[in-house]
Amino acid sequence: xxxxxLKIAGISIGLLLLLLFLAPFLFKGSxxxxxxxxxNKNLNAQVSWESLDISFFKSFPDAAVxxxxxxxxxxxxxQGDTLASGQSLExxxxxxxxxxxxxxxxxxxxxxxxxxLVNIKIDSLGNANYDISKPSETASTSEDPSTENNxxxxxxxxxxxxxxxxxxxxxxxxxxxxxxxxxxxxGTGDLSASVSELETQTSAQASFQLEDTKYLHExxxxxxxxxxxxxxxxKYTFLENKAKINELPLTFDGFIQPTESGTIxxxxxxxxxxxxxxxxxxxxxxxxxxxxGVTTTGDFSLNGFLKGTANxxxxxxxxxxxxxxxxxxxxxNLPKTVKNISLDVQLKNETGLVKDTYxxxxxxxxKIDDELFNMTGSLQNLTENMLVDLALKGTLDLAxxxxxxxxxxxxxxxxxxxxxxxxxxxxxxxxxxxxDAIKTNGxxxxxxxxxxDASFTHPINIAEANIEMSPxxxxxxxxxxxxxxTDISAxxxxxxxxxxxMAKQDLKGRxxxxxxTFNVNDFMTVESGAETxxxxxxxxxxxxxxxxxxxxxxxxxxLDFTAKKVIYDNINLENSKGTISIKDEAxxxxxxxxxxxxxxxxxxxxxxxxxxxxxxxxxxxxxQIDIDESFGALSLLKYIAPIAKALDGNLNTTLxxxxxxxxxxxxxxxxxxxxxxxxxxxxxxNPQSTPVLSKLGEQVSFLNLxxxxxxxxxxxxxxxxxxxxxxxxxxxxxxxxxxVTGSHALDKSMNYALAMDVPAKYLGGDVNxxxxxxxxxxxxxxxxxxPVGLTGSFTNPAISIDTKSxxxxxxxxxxxxxxxxxxxxxxxxxxxxxxxxxxxxxxxxNTNTQNTTQQTTNxxxxxxGGLFGKKKKKQDSTKQGNN
Numbered sequence: 001x002x003x004x005x006l007k008i009a010g011i012s013i014g015l016l017l018l019l020l021f022l023a024p025f026l027f028k029g030s031x032x033x034x035x036x037x038x039x040n041k042n043l044n045a046q047v048s049w050e051s052l053d054i055s056f057f058k059s060f061p062d063a064a065v066x067x068x069x070x071x072x073x074x075x076x077x078x079q080g081d082t083l084a085s086g087q088s089l090e091x092x093x094x095x096x097x098x099x100x101x102x103x104x105x106x107x108x109x110x111x112x113x114x115x116x117l118v119n120i121k122i123d124s125l126g127n128a129n130y131d132i133s134k135p136s137e138t139a140s141t142s143e144d145p146s147t148e149n150n151x152x153x154x155x156x157x158x159x160x161x162x163x164x165x166x167x168x169x170x171x172x173x174x175x176x177x178x179x180x181x182x183x184x185x186x187g188t189g190d191l192s193a194s195v196s197e198l199e200t201q202t203s204a205q206a207s208f209q210l211e212d213t214k215y216l217h218e219x220x221x222x223x224x225x226x227x228x229x230x231x232x233x234x235k236y237t238f239l240e241n242k243a244k245i246n247e248l249p250l251t252f253d254g255f256i257q258p259t260e261s262g263t264i265x266x267x268x269x270x271x272x273x274x275x276x277x278x279x280x281x282x283x284x285x286x287x288x289x290x291x292x293g294v295t296t297t298g299d300f301s302l303n304g305f306l307k308g309t310a311n312x313x314x315x316x317x318x319x320x321x322x323x324x325x326x327x328x329x330x331x332x333n334l335p336k337t338v339k340n341i342s343l344d345v346q347l348k349n350e351t352g353l354v355k356d357t358y359x360x361x362x363x364x365x366x367k368i369d370d371e372l373f374n375m376t377g378s379l380q381n382l383t384e385n386m387l388v389d390l391a392l393k394g395t396l397d398l399a400x401x402x403x404x405x406x407x408x409x410x411x412x413x414x415x416x417x418x419x420x421x422x423x424x425x426x427x428x429x430x431x432x433x434x435x436d437a438i439k440t441n442g443x444x445x446x447x448x449x450x451x452x453d454a455s456f457t458h459p460i461n462i463a464e465a466n467i468e469m470s471p472x473x474x475x476x477x478x479x480x481x482x483x484x485x486t487d488i489s490a491x492x493x494x495x496x497x498x499x500x501x502m503a504k505q506d507l508k509g510r511x512x513x514x515x516x517t518f519n520v521n522d523f524m525t526v527e528s529g530a531e532t533x534x535x536x537x538x539x540x541x542x543x544x545x546x547x548x549x550x551x552x553x554x555x556x557x558x559l560d561f562t563a564k565k566v567i568y569d570n571i572n573l574e575n576s577k578g579t580i581s582i583k584d585e586a587x588x589x590x591x592x593x594x595x596x597x598x599x600x601x602x603x604x605x606x607x608x609x610x611x612x613x614x615x616x617x618x619x620x621x622x623x624q625i626d627i628d629e630s631f632g633a634l635s636l637l638k639y640i641a642p643i644a645k646a647l648d649g650n651l652n653t654t655l656x657x658x659x660x661x662x663x664x665x666x667x668x669x670x671x672x673x674x675x676x677x678x679x680x681x682x683x684x685x686n687p688q689s690t691p692v693l694s695k696l697g698e699q700v701s702f703l704n705l706x707x708x709x710x711x712x713x714x715x716x717x718x719x720x721x722x723x724x725x726x727x728x729x730x731x732x733x734x735x736x737x738x739x740v741t742g743s744h745a746l747d748k749s750m751n752y753a754l755a756m757d758v759p760a761k762y763l764g765g766d767v768n769x770x771x772x773x774x775x776x777x778x779x780x781x782x783x784x785x786x787p788v789g790l791t792g793s794f795t796n797p798a799i800s801i802d803t804k805s806x807x808x809x810x811x812x813x814x815x816x817x818x819x820x821x822x823x824x825x826x827x828x829x830x831x832x833x834x835x836x837x838x839x840x841x842x843x844x845x846n847t848n849t850q851n852t853t854q855q856t857t858n859x860x861x862x863x864x865g866g867l868f869g870k871k872k873k874k875q876d877s878t879k880q881g882n883n
Contacts, residue, residue: 045083045132046073065091078121078129085167086116109158116165124172126312161186175211180204181218192776194232197239200225219282220246234258245292247281248302249273256643262311274299279343298327298341308352315354320347329404336403340367340642357382362388368404371395385428390759392419398449415449415462421469423498430498436472438498443468458484458522467497476511484522485567489514506556507585519567520665551609555582566594573601585610587617599624599650605657607665614661622653653678669746673720696799722746735759748795754788762812784810788836 039047051071071085092110121129162185169178182205189198202223208216225241235254244250254267260486269277277295304320324343330336344362358380365374373394380387398413421442429437449462463480474497479490492511500507558581566573578592586608593602605618658674716730728741736759742752760782786806792798 001824035747043072043132044075044134044136046075047071048073049089053394063092067091072132074129074132076122077127081121082119083129083132084118085115085117088112088114089116094573096152111157111160112163113161113165115162116162118165118167120167120169122171122173126173157187157191159186159188177207177209179207186760189229191231192874193230194230196229196231198227198229200227216245220244223423225252245282248278250302254305260312262309265316266305266307268303268305270303271301274301276300276329277339278302279322279324279327284610288691293332294329296327298324300324300327300343304347313359314352315349316349317352318349318357321345331406334403334406336368336400338366338368338404340365340372342366355381367444368397368400371397372398385426387424387426389424391422393421394419411452412450417444417449418446418727419444425498430496433496435495437597439468439471440474440498441471463507467494469497474509476509477857485517485519486522487516488518508556510558511560513561515561515563515566517565517567518563521567550587551582551587551607553585553743556584557582571596594624596625598626601625607661609665613662614665615659616661617658618655620653620655620657622651622655624652626650651678670722674718676719678715678717696790696797726752738764742790744794748793750790750792750794750797752790754790756786756788757883758786758806759783760814782810782814784813 004063035571036047048071049067051067053066053068054063067089069087070089072083074081074083081824085358085797089111091108091125092112112361112614119129119742122812165180165183165185167180167183168177169176169180171177182203184204187198187200188512190196191198200223202221202225204221206216206219206221207214221244223241224242226239226242228237230236235255238252241252242249243252249272250269252267252269252270254265256267257264276298277291277294277300279300280291280294280296290823292729301323302321304318306316308314308316310316322343322345324341327341327343327835328339330338330343342363345362345364346362347357348360348851349357358378359382360378361376363376365372371394372395373392375390375392377388377390380389396417398415398417401407401413419442421440421444423438423440425438425440429435435633444467446462446465449465450459451462452459460483461481463482465479465481466477468475470478474494476490476492476494479488481488481490490511490513494507496506496508542883558579560579562577563573564575566576574595576592576594579590580592581588581590586606588606590604591602592604593600598624602621602623603618605616607616608614652678655674655676657667657672657674659674660666660668713729713731716727718725723745725743726741728739730737730739732738737757739755739757740752742750744750744752759780761780787802789800790797791800
């Protein structure tokens with residue numbers, strides 16, 4: 001019998017285990033459908049998960065339902081935003097819950113969420129993305145007894161966990177930003193009872209910002225607390241608790257009670273000890289590291305309360321005070337002590353109206369060495385038109401900051417700041433730029449300040465800067481600064497120093513700037529990689545590996561400048577002066593003049609670095625500049641006229657240009673468009689300096705380019721799409737007139753046509769034989785046009801000359817000329833004979849004339865013989881008879 005019972009029990013247990021093993025497969029589909037139906041019925045959002053698993057062993061006797069890679073995505077007005085997502089969500093519930101039908105409530109006993117992300121948003125209209133619950137059903141439906149208690153889910157939790165979560169809270173209406181990272185929170189208690197106790201443990205890193213002010217930055221928060229839960233009245237009361245902000249301990253007392261009219265709270269808090277080390281504990285650890293070994297004197301207290309109702313129109317009344325007196329601290333491995341520390345700061349609201357919140361600074365004082373610094377004042381009406389009333393007085397050696405605090409700064413600090421300033425203004429005056437309403441008085445100075453930044457090749461050193469302030473006027477009395485080779489001396493007036501500091505407005509003013517040497521390269525970013533010499537020579541046509549130089553986005557200023565020397569890339573400008581207006585990341589230049597390449601340059605235009613690709617527009621007027629020097633140094637001029645490197649002389653030119661800039665603010669020649677007018681005043685030519693002229697001289701023997709001298713030659717150019725087009729111009733090479741037209745491109749390819757008006761005597765051979773039969777004066781002035789084509793590139797030119805065609809044409813002209821001359825001269829002689837004019841025969845002093853006359857006589861004789869052939873024969877026969 002006993003064996004039978006054991007056998008039955010064994011079989012039963014086996015069947016039960018088998019059932020527990022098979023149940024997930026049997027009920028998985030129905031439970032997943034049940035979850036989806038309840039979710040869709042109750043939530044106005046897209047809820048999805050990658051997979052659903054059921055286990056009867058993990059949380060036995062409960063069933064564990066786990067959703068993997070779940071997400072909740074909003075519908076309008078936050079369409080597509082992810083409200084929540086996570087790696088896993090585990091719901092523990094009684095096994096019998098799996099047997100419920102779709103109209104039953106799903107009761108959850110335990111909830112565990114891992115690696116969750118929660119994004120809470122409230123837009124400027126007050127819409128909240130977490131408001132995704134569907135409205136309750138109609139009264140007629142709710143009156144049905146079968147559905148009266150159907151709410152989809154029932155959370156009778158005894159335990160819940162949130163592990164390694166991130167919670168983002170953004171309220172655009174109040175400009176409130178809260179980010180909690182590495183959130184670990186768990187609670188244990190009987191949440192099904194009307195009154196119970198909930199034991200919680202919480203840890204997180206918090207960053208909190210209200211408008212532009214950061215109050216917390218990655219502060220470590222912990223709270224171990226026991227709450228009394230009155231679920232019937234929704235009242236939550238602190239019983240036992242221990243909290244920390246970084247290492248600052250706090251204890252809380254009171255309650256929070258959400259109601260329909262708002263959240264009622266009556267909470268007080270205090271520091272359980274008064275050690276001044278508590279103040280250091282509030283500073284983020286990334287700045288002060290740990291507090292081990294720090295010695296302190298004096299006291300520190302943080303006390304306060306929040307009491308009242310929080311809703312859309314009111315906040316709780318508050319009184320939060322921070323106090324300390326005659327305190328000091330010293331880190332063990334740092335040489336200096338901060339002494340005479342006094343703090344008296346209160347944040348108060350006595351009405352519950354948001355606008356009546358104010359901060360009173362009774363005094364913030366500290367001393368390093370013998371330098372005392374003090375601040376007093378108040379900030380009133382914090383949320384509407386804030387009224388600022390502050391007084392600063394004292395001296396602060398910035399280098400001492402690292403001597404008293406173990407800060408991890410991006411760059412070392414140095415310099416001495418002195419201030420004796422009082423200021424009274426409203427934020428409305430700043431926003432509306434009513435600078436006369438900003439009542440600021442006093443002086444401030446900075447000496448021996450050094451600013452280093454990876455963006456600059458050299459540190460910026462401010463030897464001295466002095467400012468004097470009075471209502472409506474802020475004078476920069478003196479600024480002496482250097483960086484690399486650059487020195488700057490400036491004075492001027494600043495319109496809005498306080499708005500620039502307080503509200504991050506653009507710094508506005510007008511300044512007079514002087515410099516002995518201003519090297520633009522000192523302010524260029526450090527190259528990310530070394531460039532070869534070839535790359536450097538070609539960086540005007542391609543974007544270099546440098547980071548882009550950007551004009552400051554906070555400047556709205558005009559600079560009247562003079563500089564004895566300006567170094568830009570490899571160019572030296574002497575005696576430069578002009579005006580630069582900087583605004584919206586763009587610089588407008590006007591009346592800028594400088595000595596350059598032995599001449600002068602005048603320019604006006606604009607440069608903008610606002611977009612990803614900087615752009616420029618510029619008008620340049622170059623006068624009496626040295627051709628060889630300027631075309632050797634300026635990539636732009638090399639591009640415009642590559643052949644100019646063979647010239648030695650002076651040039652005038654005006655250029656109207658626009659296009660894009662490379663990252664180092666040199667022109668990107670591929671993008672340049674514009675026009676130019678160039679005039680060569682005088683220039684000698686060295687054909688061997690460029691393959692084009694050298695090869696042309698070799699192929700055209702009569703064109704002696706060594707004797708070429710250019711003077712007063714002008715031409716117009718236009719360029720776009722990487723091409724230069726030359727308007728026709730003419731020059732002379734020892735009697736050879738040359739007309740030039742055509743174009744070339746950025747890749748040094750060219751397509752030019754030359755029309756050379758060549759004296760015929762240069763062609764020699766048969767041409768000279770024909771010329772010999774002409775009048776010498778005519779032969780001397782006879783010329784022929786020879787077309788020459790220049791193609792290929794400037795470094796490898798291809799030259800085509802059609803001399804044969806020109807000679808053939810000339811020969812035909814000469815023959816026609818001779819025929820015409822014979823006819824003309826024969827007619828003239830016949831006229832002379834008939835008219836009795838023998839003057840040409842009587843002139844025996846000119847040998848050339850005699851020869852010509854003899855030739856003409858012979859020709860005329862032949863002509864007459866031809867005309868009177870019969871008569872001539874008769875006369876001859878008569879003559880013979882007489883003989």
